[in-house]
Amino acid sequence: EVQLVESGGGFIQPGGSLRLSCAASGFTFSSYTMGWVRQAPGRGLGWVSDINPSGGRTYYADSVRGRFTISRDNSKNTLYLQMNSLRVEDTAVYYCAKAKDIGSSYDYWGQGALVTVSS
């Protein structure tokens, strides 16, 4: 059974940093593109970032490029999102998601990690 479990969310002041982790199991992690999608309270889904299976190619939404860094450790079956220079508008539930294929839709999602940025 595919499982994606996020951790690392919490409350942080504007300008601060946080790192999210996503522990994956139930599939060959190193073979799949992974991504992060966020959802602000009461709002729609917003794509954040993707990383290819090897970790050699990364993609970002304009709103986070230069502040967030996606990475993965295939030996630990873990996906990361390093978030720096956090803003109030980054407040959201952050979902880790597995792609069906390279450059594909997301067929499995984690339960999400809440990040609250507030002074």
Add this chain to the structure above:
Amino acid sequence: DMQMSQSPSSLSAFVGDRVTITCRASRGIANKLAWYQQRPGKVPNLLIYAASTLQSGVPSRFSASASGTDFTLTISSLQPEDVATYYCQNYDDAPLTFGGGTKVEI
């Protein structure tokens, strides 16, 4: 930048009704479009990929089609468990934009 325009933003229908949601891409995306269902308080769930392919385990009352840059999700007979917000997503190229969502109520 890629835009995905989804309509309507909300709708209310009766059990058994046929419901249609549309999504329009601002440029061609080679049918690299997915539809997701998000029930209240739950995680998004993949319904359709490649514009019209039903994901395994999804009820057959869900279907989808494409015509150029216009995409349609149809629920043939609305059920109470279909109360949710539905999102389209482009995955042709980054940014992998989501539509704004359609909230479906009974």
